[in-house]
Amino acid sequence: xxxxxxxxxxxxxxLAAEIVARAVSTSEHPVIGLATGSSPIPTYxxxxxxxxxxxxxxxxxSAVMLDEYVGLPxxxxxxxxxxxxxxxxxxxxxxxxxxxxxxxHSDDLAxxxxxxxxxxxxxxxxxxxxxxxxxxxxxxxxxxxxxxxRTRIKTLTAQTRDDxxxxxxxxxxxPRHVVTQGLGTIATARHLVMIATGAGKAEPxxxxxxxxxxxxxxxxxxxxxxxxxxxxxxEAAALLRLADYYRHTYENKPSWQAL
Ligand code: F6R
Numbered sequence: 578x579x580x581x582x583x584x585x586x587x588x589x590x591x592l593a594a595e596i597v598a599r600a601v602s603t604s605e606h607p608v609i610g611l612a613t614g615s616s617p618i619p620t621y622x623x624x625x626x627x628x629x630x631x632x633x634x635x636x637x638x639s640a641v642m643l644d645e646y647v648g649l650p651x652x653x654x655x656x657x658x659x660x661x662x663x664x665x666x667x668x669x670x671x672x673x674x675x676x677x678x679x680x681x682h683s684d685d686l687a688x689x690x691x692x693x694x695x696x697x698x699x700x701x702x703x704x705x706x707x708x709x710x711x712x713x714x715x716x717x718x719x720x721x722x723x724x725x726x727r728t729r730i731k732t733l734t735a736q737t738r739d740d741x742x743x744x745x746x747x748x749x750x751x752p753r754h755v756v757t758q759g760l761g762t763i764a765t766a767r768h769l770v771m772i773a774t775g776a777g778k779a780e781p782x783x784x785x786x787x788x789x790x791x792x793x794x795x796x797x798x799x800x801x802x803x804x805x806x807x808x809x810x811x812e813a814a815a816l817l818r819l820a821d822y823y824r825h826t827y828e829n830k831p832s833w834q835a836l
Contacts, residue, residue, distance in 0.1 A: 578786065578799060578800060578802075578805040578806075578807060579805070579806050579807070579826075579827075579836070580786060580807045580809065580814075580817065580819075580823040581806065581807065581808050581809070581823070581827050581836070582809055582810070582811065582814040582817075582820060582823055582824055582827070583808060583809070583810055584810070584811065585810055585811075586619060586774040586775070586810050587619060588810070589619075589620075589772060589773075589774055589808045589809065589810050590619035590620045590622070590623050590772075591623055592808050592836060593617070593620040593623075593706065593770055593772050593808055594620050594623035594624045594627060595836070596704060596768070596770055596806065596836050597609055597620070597624060597704055597706070597770075598624065598627055598632065598633040599835065600703045600704045600768070601633055601634075601635060601638050602633060604703055605637065606637055606638075606639070607637065607638045607639075607703050607704075608638070608639045608640070608641065608700045608701055608702050608703050609638060609639075609640050609641075609702070609703065609704050609705075609706070610640070610641050610642075610643065610702040610704065610705030610706060610763075610766055611640050611641070611642050611643065611661050611665065611706060612643050612705075612706045612707050612708045612716075612772075613642070613643070613644070613657040613660050613661055613708075614708045614741075615708075616708035616709075616772045616773060616774060616778075617706050617708060617772050618664055620706065620772060621664050621665040624665065624669065625665065625668045625669055628668075628669045628670065634670055635669050635670050635671035636670050636671075636672075638671055638675065639675040639676075639677065639700055640661075640666065640671060640675060640676050640677065641677045641678075641696070641697050641700060641702060641758075642657055642658065642661060642676070642677065642678040642679070643657075643705075643707070643715075643716040643717075643757065643758050643763070644657060644679075644716045644717045644755050644756060644757035644758065645657045645658060645678055645679050645681045645755065645756050645757075646681070646752040646754075646755050647681045647686070647730065647752055647754040647755055647756060648752040648753070648754060649752060651682055655744050655745060657678070658676070658678045661676070661678075662676070677693070677696055677697070677700070678693075679693040679728065679756040680692070680693070681756050686730060686756070687729075687730075689756070690727075690728045690729050690730065690756055691727075691728070693728050693756070693758075694727045694728035694758070694759070694762055697728070697758060697762055697765070698762070698765055701765075701767070702765065702766035702767065703766070703767050703768065704766070704767070704768045704770055705763060705766035705768070705769050705770065706770050706772060707763070707769060707770065707771045707772065707796075708771075708772055708773065709771060709773050709778060709781045709782060709785060709796050710736075710737055710740065710781065711736055711737075711740055711777060711778075711780075711781060712734055712736050712737060712781070713781045713784055713785055713793070713794035713795055713796050713797070714734075714737065714795050714796065715760070715763060715771075715795055715796045715798075715799075716757040716758050716759075716760075716763055717731050717733065717737070717755040717757035718731065718757055718759065718760050718763075718795040719731055719732070719733065719734050719737065719795070720734070720792065720793050720794065720795060721792050721793070722759070722760055722792055722795045723759070723760065723761075723792065724760050724761070724790070724792060724795075724798045724801075725759070725760065725761040726759030726760050726761055726762075727758075727759040727761055727762050728756065728757065728758050728759055728762050729756070729757070729759060730754055730755070730756055731754070731755050731756075731757050732753055732754055733751070733752070733753055733754070733755060738751040738753070760795055760798045763798075764798065764801070764802055767804060768804045768805075768806070769799055769802055769804065769805045769806070770805075770806045770808065771785075771796070771799065771805065771806070771807045771808065772808050773807070773808070773809045773810075773813040774809065774810045774812065774813050775810070775812050775813060776812040776813070776815065778809070778812075778813040779812060779813055779814070779815040779816045780816060781794065781796065782807070782809055782813050782814070782816070782817065783816035783817055783818070784796075784797065785797045785799060785800075786799075786800075786807055786817065787817060787818055787819065806836055
């Protein structure tokens with residue numbers, strides 16, 4: 578696992594966008610994994626800028642989403658599919674038919690979860706962007722999630738519903754249920770890129786990166802993956818015990834070694 582402490586949230590976004598742009602430019606049929614929430618928005622903006630300046634094209638790319646709310650009307654403005662289209666997909670040349678997300682309106686939700694899991698694995702994700710919840714979740718794998726779980730329905734914790742209430746009129750409107758790629762599904766991606774900025778992420782990041790691998794902090798499963806890049810700003814890095822070592826390592830990174 579490589580931890581990069583960047584001077585600002587903008588610098589974090591620039592690094593994350595660089596990783597995605599490189600993957601998209603070097604693969605014939607790149608597959609990118611998209612997270613929702615606030616953390617990756619500046620990264621999407623960077624990618625949109627790179628696209629507009631002709632430095633990256635997504636015409637041959639596909640994208641898979643990590644998770645989706647259950648219970649919102651189709652096309653609801655805060656459904657994750659709507660958000661990811663508004664914030665990224667509809668602003669670059671990625672065909673909307675190539676944006677994959679779980680069918681949360683299916684009459685057979687369990688079958689839809691399995692079908693989505695198979696799609697994600699069959700496509701093969703090159704780079705998966707991740708944010709981290711205040712309770713250590715990735716995707717919507719809340720604490721207690723099996724470390725080898727697959728795509729399934731989960732119930733959000735009270736903390737996550739409170740955290741996400743800012744996108745709705747009130748916390749009562751935040752759905753209780755979601756479909757999320759499982760931790761085992763996420764781990765099939767070739768490269769995991771975690772984006773965490775701000776003081777509110779200091780504790781979950783320290784627990785995920787330096788704590789024990791445990792279902793109490795689902796993001797700690799990243800420690801078992803062979804290629805993980807954790808991009809944090811100074812605030813999110815505040816509780817990392819090995820911060821000086823991560824800085825030293827990055828400053829002395831061999832020039833031939835990409836992120
Ligand atoms: C969203 C997702 C979640 C968020 C996490 C952090 O697709 O997978 O794990 O990344 O809840 O959200 P923000 O970035 O809003 O703090």
